[in-house]
Amino acid sequence: MNASKVKVSIEFFPPKSMEKFLDVAKKLSSLHPVFYSVTCGASGTDQAGTVKTVAQLAQNCNVPVMPHVTCINATRESIKQLLTTYTDLKIKNLMALRGDLPSDMKSTGDFAHANELVKFVRQETGDHFDIKVAAYPEFHSEAKTSQADLENLKRKIDAGANCAITQFFYNTDAFFHFLEDCDRLGIDVPIVPGIMPIYNWKRLNDFAQMCGAELPLWLRKRVHDFGDDEKAICDYGVGVITGMCEKFIAAGIAQLHFYALNQSDVVLQIINNLSLRVARMERSEMRG
Ligand SMILES: Cc1cc2nc3c(=O)[nH]c(=O)nc-3n(C[C@H](O)[C@H](O)[C@H](O)COP(=O)(O)OP(=O)(O)OC[C@H]3O[C@@H](n4cnc5c(N)ncnc54)[C@H](O)[C@@H]3O)c2cc1C
Numbered sequence: 486m487n488a489s490k491v492k493v494s495i496e497f498f499p500p501k502s503m504e505k506f507l508d509v510a511k512k513l514s515s516l517h518p519v520f521y522s523v524t525c526g527a528s529g530t531d532q533a534g535t536v537k538t539v540a541q542l543a544q545n546c547n548v549p550v551m552p553h554v555t556c557i558n559a560t561r562e563s564i565k566q567l568l569t570t571y572t573d574l575k576i577k578n579l580m581a582l583r584g585d586l587p588s589d590m591k592s593t594g595d596f597a598h599a600n601e602l603v604k605f606v607r608q609e610t611g612d613h614f615d616i617k618v619a620a621y622p623e624f625h626s627e628a629k630t631s632q633a634d635l636e637n638l639k640r641k642i643d644a645g646a647n648c649a650i651t652q653f654f655y656n657t658d659a660f661f662h663f664l665e666d667c668d669r670l671g672i673d674v675p676i677v678p679g680i681m682p683i684y685n686w687k688r689l690n691d692f693a694q695m696c697g698a699e700l701p702l703w704l705r706k707r708v709h710d711f712g713d714d715e716k717a718i719c720d721y722g723v724g725v726i727t728g729m730c731e732k733f734i735a736a737g738i739a740q741l742h743f744y745a746l747n748q749s750d751v752v753l754q755i756i757n758n759l760s761l762r763v764a765r766m767e768r769s770e771m772r773g
Pocket residue numbers: 523524525526527528529553554555581582583584585586597598599600619620625626627628629633634637641650651652653679696
């Protein structure tokens with residue numbers, strides 16, 4: 486197990502207050518993240534907020550930045566313009582997504598699925614961007630079968646994606662089974678676990694429902710015991726996530742992607758705990 490070798494990436498959303506947000510990003514830069522990623526609003530209408538946040542991060546933090554780009558409302562022309570904007574900002578990483586279709590929309594735009602977007606970005610910009618795509622250890626809610634969802638991930642990689650980042654999950658077995666499934670299909674790019682710290686239980690429930698992630702029974706029961714004590718839930722969550730990260734590191738996972746929800750303290754605490762625990766284990770391994 487080697488914690489010092491594990492890389493960290495951190496996901497933000499476009500903030501309301503840029504000043505406060507940049508303080509958070511600067512604090513997290515002490516972890517030397519391999520990139521900061523910036524989400525793009527669910528309806529695809531908030532691309533301006535993403536561009537602004539990406540530009541601010543690029544200017545103020547010494548960390549590579551990765552904008553999320555979705556197919557929602559996108560045309561070939563709008564994506565071409567966006568790629569030029571990001572190339573001008575010296576951005577080298579891109580997260581290509583379909584995005585969630587708002588209920589009143591029947592189709593996404595010129596690109597029906599993320600694989601088509603990946604293919605277009607490669608056609609337009611060659612190898613300029615390192616392209617990441619989404620993966621789902623508990624499978625995407627719209628997929629007809631789990632196998633069809635795996636095949637979709639393969640399509641995105643075959644279209645030119647270099648890496649996949651997963652939806653959050655708390656069932657580590659689901660992730661390890663997923664890695665085996667990917668191996669069997671010949672998906673040979675890194676699959677980075679997406680890690681959602683527990684900040685606010687009610688918000689997490691809403692998120693989980695929205696994106697089809699399971700909150701396991703054991704976790705729900707433990708959290709229930711804390712009642713309304715949000716601090717106790719958050720502290721318990723830090724322990725749960727630290728334990729998950731330990732398992733990933735022990736299994737040789739090279740990168741951990743944190744959904745930071747524009748906060749620094751919880752992620753810093755997890756990484757700090759993780760370093761202490763791993764250092765303790767390494768000392769006892771050396772002794773033993
Ligand atoms: C790390 C991460 C970051 C994210 N960031 C954002 C963000 O910034 N903004 C945002 O709006 N959303 C974001 N999402 C959510 C994502 O947009 C949704 O989960 C969306 O519903 C699916 O996006 P996708 O890129 O996985 O889509 P796709 O890969 O296109 O897949 C969508 C569904 O269609 C199925 N499918 C794919 N191809 C076909 C086909 N040819 N025929 C039939 N079915 C097919 C797939 O199996 C899947 O069920 C993120 C998700 C992750 C994991």
